[in-house]
Amino acid sequence: MAVKAPALRGNRMIAKAHALRIEEERFGWKLILPSVIIIGSLIIYPIIYNMYLSLFDVKLQGANIYIGLQNYKNVLSDPSFWHAVLTTFIYVISTTIGTTLIGLGVALVMVKNFPFRGLVRALILLPYIAPVISVVFSWQFFFDPVNGLFMHVTYDMLHLFDKRFNLIGSPQNAVIVAIIFNIWRSFPFSYLMILSRLQSIDSSGYEAAEIDGASSWQKFRYITFPELYFVIGSIVILRVIWNFNKFEDVYLLTDNVKVLSVYTYFKAFTGVMDQGQGAALALIQFLLLIGFILFYVKKVLKW
Amino acid sequence: MVVKKKNFIRKTGFFLLILLIVTFAVFPFLQMLSLSLKYQFDWGNPSLIPRKINLEAYKELLNIGTKLRTVPDSIKRLLENKALTRAQKRSITKKYQETGDIFPFLRYFWNSFFLSFTASFISLIVATLGAYSFSRVNYRGRGIIQRGVLFVYMFGGILLLIPLYQVAIKSGLARTGSGSFISLLVIYMVQTLPVSLYMLGNYFRSIPFSIEEAALIDGCTRFEIIYRVIIPLSLPALSTVFIYAFMIAWNEYLFASVFLRSYKNLYTLPIGLKALFVSKNAIWDRIMAASILTATPVVILFMIVQKNLVSGLTSGGVKE
Structure with missing residues (x-):
């Protein structure tokens, strides 16, 4: 018993440290989340959407028409x-x-x-x-x-x-x-x-x-x-x-x-x-x- | 004797060099100021000092004493008729004031101010939390986010312009003036966010950890530390970042020209000025007065935070 107690306490401390770390991680993500969402949806997503658009004949009204690499051919x-x-x-x-x-x-x-x-x-x-x-x-x-x-x-x-x-x-x-x-x-x-x-x-x-x-x-x-x-x-x-x-x-x-x-x-x-x-x-x-x-x-x- | 003479030549050369540099930097501003104060007959005069001071351009832009200028005399006589009620009179004058002949400088100024102020304020709040997170809290994925913020520097406006415009069209936001204005507000917030994150992150790292530890021992939660310790300690940095973001939004032309194209009432100063120049109202004194008035707020803001801004610039927190 007397030998086990410190080990147990040690385990509990490790568990507590672990919990603290998870809490810290959660806290960090909570703070950065608005920035990540904003940059993701208004910078990263548009760039991917831009790649997608470049494969289409983009209409200002109505549906876009898929034309493959035609836009690139026209440009080059x-x-x-x-x-x-x-x-x-x-x-x-x-x-x-x-x-x-x-x-x-x-x-x-x-x-x-x-x-x-x-x-x-x-x-x-x-x-x-x-x-x-x-x-x-x-x-x-x-x-x-x-x-x-x-x-x-x-x-x-x-x-x-x-x-x-x-x-x-x-x-x-x-x-x-x-x-x-x-x-x-x-x-x-x-x-x-x-x-x-x-x-x-x-x-x-x-x-x-x-x-x-x-x-x-x-x-x-x-x-x-x-x-x-x-x-x-x-x-x-x-x-x-x-x-x-x-x-x-x-x-x-x-x-x-x-x-x-x-x-x-x-x-x-x-x-x-x-x-x-x-x-x-x-x-x-x-x-x-x-x-x-x-x-x-x-x-x-x-x- | 010879040494003295050589020294004298050197010194004069040095001062001439400084004079040259200052002239190079400042001449366009002096020319602006001078031309905004000149009458038309004076425009071809190469001297920077006007023969006669002309304040009409400023008066017109700032709406001083021009309330009835554009109303024809016959209508003015009509307005003196006592039989008309005040409301009727107002509606008549209003009709003449909104012919679009006057450059609505104050409205454009207000639009620009509202957009820049709101966008940089929201961006500042989001960036404070974000920058604290990746400069002070330990978690997986932090390095990727930090590098990602830097990577965003590489994207030019034109790469985002077409997809964002398409999103605004397809979602119906571009169909109304307010929708376009709000889209622009959000875009400005995003454009200033990476710089703000980066500059604030650099600053927060320079605050000693021991101050935070002391607050923790006193029983503050991590979140309380941000607004009780970090924010008060970083007020100079926060105001610098705010002003920097404000300037980015205040100067922006590309997105505004696309999103606000068909909403003349919502024009910001850059697109308003550009439109003034191509329209029939293109008169040098007015254009230069408008230029001076557009530059003034930015220059004043810059004077206020000059020292902090300069050190912010040189520590790498910039975007163009």
Whole structure:
């Protein structure tokens, strides 16, 4: 008896611990359940439904007609689709490189001490904070053929062109403006990420390098840059994901630039509103993004 | 002497660089402000300072002193007729005010505000519970959920747009204005939920466990701990997340343009502004004044939480 009692108590304690664990598990699930239900029914389910829709001729009224892979065939045999893919790649690559480089440059300046630094740091976040719709019109005005400052400088003052024209008006030039606009809007993000990493670099490395007589380029190349490698890697991947899916930044500035999101939007919500093809397009866009990321992770980050 | 000169050049160069960066970032905003205050004859003038200040655009958008502007003079004379009852007069003026010629800025503003506020508030409550769960409670499946939340970042709006629109059509929700508005509200809540979950989860992990243990010993239940200990301790983080979610909903264009397309009264600011620009009312001073007024609430909110928001951004809690 006397020997058994502690074992029994031990068993009871294990049972109690077990009950506690089950209770903890229940509690955890109870709290996460609303989020899981909401994300499941309004994000996961729609994506599966999107795959299903892409196999149908979707009617706005009445029943959908099953057409197998016809939507995909139609999409892939359309040259304007391939043009949209090309535009998207140009857009994503240039904006990603642009934001990262400008963000890096600005961060290297802002890490130094100067008067009104707090104010300056707050001001340069404005492009990132302000709603897209509130800044596109100012950019459109800047390139306005009659009143805009761009034409005033290039045509009236520098005589670079022989007549006034709207730079956002033609698809080839509009891409350039869309890229500059996106860089302007999102450079504060990469600047912030890089700045916060810069501020956490230990200064003793720089002091030692100075004693050894290192130039500023050498200090950047051998101390700063290795510290920034990882943060720049993550900025690039985030920017690729976001810019690949960008819609508002492009469409609200000009509907002349048909990146994939805009192309799909026009297919699915204007004219005959071919939502079946739209669904196929959205899925292809998603697969392209995944492919791009896998390639990037393997080849560039070498994970 | 030579060193001093070199230093001086360096310093000037540095300040010019800062000036360049600030100009690059801020110029479009200055142009907006300047143009919203200019008269038409002044639009081609490259200087940012208006020759004459024009406040008409703001007055019109904010409905100051424009009550009777659009009513023709003959009708105004008719209104002075004492034989008319007040109700009759009101119905006459109302007829003239609703011709659609004025840009109903305040209504769009209110629609946007209501949608963004409600959606981010509900999202905040759901996310507080969820984030507490996966940052503090141990259970199987927790890792999958946490990673799943991150995975949702990859989905662009366009991938969800068509299926959600089809669901709204097939279920009949898109047939009425209120149905579409509620669908949009729910969509905004979902769109802000993953970010809120992620940011709050990161924050909750930084609260020391010992505080919770002390509360447990004092006899609090786990649920009481959330609203007696965790919520009061995380008020700055909660308000940051709320404002961040609010900004996402306030800026959203894609879903609003599809769901509210045929319900002009329910337009939010982004689609209202876009419609203003393509309509015959497209006048630069009004557009710029509307832009300034749309950006202002967001910029003010940002100023309030700037410090917290910046650290939230850099710790990875962002979505575009």
